[in-house]
Each structure stands twice: as C-alpha cells, then as structure tokens.
Amino acid sequence: MITLITGATSGIGEQLALKYAAKGDTVIACGRNSDKLAELAKHSNIQSCEFDATDLAQVKAATGEFSHFDRVILNAGNCEYIDDARNFDSALFARVISVNLLAMGYCLEALLPKIARGGQLVMVSSSVTYLPLPRSEAYGASKAGVSYLAKSLAIDLNDVDVTLVHPGFVKTPLTKKNDFAMPMAVTATAAADYMIKGIAKRRKEVHFPYRFTLILKALRILPLPLWLKIAKGLAR
Template sequence: MILITGATSGIGRQLVEDYTKSGADVVACGRNLEKLAGVKDDCKAHQGKVLTLAFDVTDRAQTTRVLSDFLREQEITVAILNAGVCEYIDDPLHFDAALVERVFAANFFGVVYCLQALLARMPVSSKIAIVDSMARQFPFVRAEAYGASKAAIHYFARSLQADIGQNGVQVITISPGFVKTPLTDKNDFEMPMRVSVEHASLAIRRGIAKGKSHIAFPRLFGGILSLLERLPRGIQNYLATRMKQS
C-alpha cells in the first residue's frame, strides 16, 4: 500500500490518481475532509482503492497518533511525503519570523513528524520518498524561507539515507523544478521549464519503481541549476540580484 501526504492537490493528487489507475491501493492524506472525499470519489472507478487519512502534518501529536493507529492495522510499503507550502519574503529588512516558522512547520517538521511515525513500522525493502525542491540549489530572491526549508529537509533525508541504509528501508529524495500546481499558479514571476503534474507524477513513479536514490526533474533545469551552484558565490549573488531587478 502506498501512502501519500499532500494528496488533495497538485503533485500529490496526481500521484493518487495515477497509482490507483495502475491498480495500486493508496492512502491519501490531507487536512481537508471534503477534499479527501473528492479525491476518493474521483478514483472510485480505478483498479486500486483509495483510503483517506485526515491530519495536519504541522501538528506533531495528531500526525503521530493518526499514522501510528493506522499502521497497527495496515502495512505501508511506499510513503511519499509530499505535503508542503510556499510563502515569500517581500520585505527582507522587515520580514515576519512567523512566516518562516509556518514554512518550516510544513516543509521540514511536517516530514519529520511523519517519519517518526513511519520509520519503525515500515517493513524491510519498503521505500520513503521525501519531496524537497530544486530551489535549495540557488539563492533565489524572496525564497529565504522556502529554499531554506527545502535545503534542510534534503540534508535531513540524505543523512537519513546514510544512517538507515543497512536497515532495509530505502530513503529517496525528490527534487522537482517548477510544476504547474495551484501553489505555483500563485507565483507572480516567470517559471522557466515548468512541467505538468502528469510529468511530475510519471517521473516520481518511474524513479521509485527503479529504486533510484534521487529523483530530479525536469533534467535540463536541474542541470542548469547544478552548473550555477558550482559558480563562485560572488557570481551567484550577482545573478540572483539581476533576477530581482528584471
């Protein structure tokens, strides 16, 4: 059975639809009961079935309780921890620390809380895929909170890979570029090489099936960011500033 957080929108919802179409049973997780019911209804004609779990990943007690109770009765072989948010800092000289806390609560601690409940209860040869972002690779303007949260969870996942690699549970990192979702539809800037949720879902499902340790898409955008990441820091800062001015 496959567990997916952030399943009511964007990449998460597309993953639920595509996995159930292929015959897999999926546990769709989200905060909104009405939206979860909509996901389940949309997939009722598919080969695989959808179970739903309602909890807020930013609530540690609720997350660990709901997941722990579920795992006493059901076995999860793949968990895709996809839930996340994005908020930008528009005035860096007078930013609100509460904004940073909100972003980290979902993008970092939300994953950590899920891992606390999942890791000890997942069988040998199971997989946990953690979604970060290519934004962690470059100092994009206004993205202090978002980029930092994604960099933090990427490092956490990489360290976890090394720590538990011999225990039979594979940890996979997923780094998307821009994906057309309700979250990115709110952006007021150009998003080069933005891909569809269908593209994202296919890349993730293929990567997990092949047992990759890292999944990144689109490849060209990832390659460009990897090159930028190798530039001297002064040049990176100059380019980031030019992006702000354009």
C-alpha cells in the first residue's frame, strides 16, 4: 500500500506516517520542514516529499515523480485565532483559509487523478465545525469549507472512498499555543490510532474522542440564539 500524508512532519501527521510505515505501507511523508523530512526518511518505509501546500506549482512539481497512491491523507493545516473581531484581520483570515482550504484544492488537483481505483482520500477537518466557537472565525470557516468539500466529493467520486476526519483537541505543536482549557484532549498517537482504525473501516466520518465529539454533536440541536449565549459565556 502506498500512503501519501500531508503535514507529516509534526503532530498527528507524523504519528500517522510512523504507524503506517510500521505496518508495512510505503509512506510518502510531505511537509516543508526539510530537517524533519530527512529524519523521517531514515525509516526504510518512508520517502519524503517537500512542498508548500499553498503553492500549486510546488505541489505538482514535488509529487510529479509518484505515479499512484492507494491512500492520500490531506492533513496539513494551521490554526490562528481572531483576537479582535471588531478590527478584523483579513491577512490572518487569508493565511488560514489558504493553508487549510485552498491548499486542499491544490493537493486534490495534483493527487486525486493518481489515487488508484478503490483507493482512499482522507481529509482532516475539525470538530470546531460542529458549533461556532469564540475566536474561531478564520479556523472554523476554513474547516467548515473542508468538511463541505469532503462531503461533496464523497457524492461525486465513484471509485475513491472519502473519509472526513473531525478531531477534538489533540496535544500537538498546533495546540501548544492555546491559552484555554482543552477538554478531553488526546495525544497525537491516540489521534492517529483513532484515524487508522476508522480509515481501515472506510468510515465516511471519523470523529474522536467520542465523549467530546458526541457532546458537541448533541449541542447542535440547541436553537442558535441559546448556543450563542452559551458561547459568549465561554468567551468570557
């Protein structure tokens, strides 16, 4: 099995790369951090592939040498918060949308034609999409786009299975900067285990940790004005 993983140089993606390689897959580990990519490529089952996912030309050039994949996991992403909504930072908004959503489109253009018939496409979104949360205007909007994109692709792709991933909080460099409590946060290795299990079952949606994501899913039945009142309380 040939598995390509974006965002494989850190956090969840790195754990996925190491675990799939340990299972015997040939893993193509993607990212920008060349030192980390070189370290990963010391593993006999891991090949590195360096590109900035927000640059279509780079994505196409770097992945051009590969002819097919059985599984493509689009996991690269970043999070930045809007701290002052009244003075909206459109540059921050563009950065987050670019890496989390537009880059998905670039990877799809470059990689989707090379996924074998019966292969899998995995797209990492976030449980932030279940409910609007404070300071998440940019991150939440980008991930809401990813979730819609994945669900729509699941309708239109006939010979590739799409799995949409909605993680709760995962302890990684991405969340290290969070200055708020992260209820029920799991390790990156546990997150990778949840994902590998769900991907093997070709689940349409993988979400974890279940207690956390099920609570968020249940809260979605609240009328919007009531949820907004609760969320304003969280923001304070």
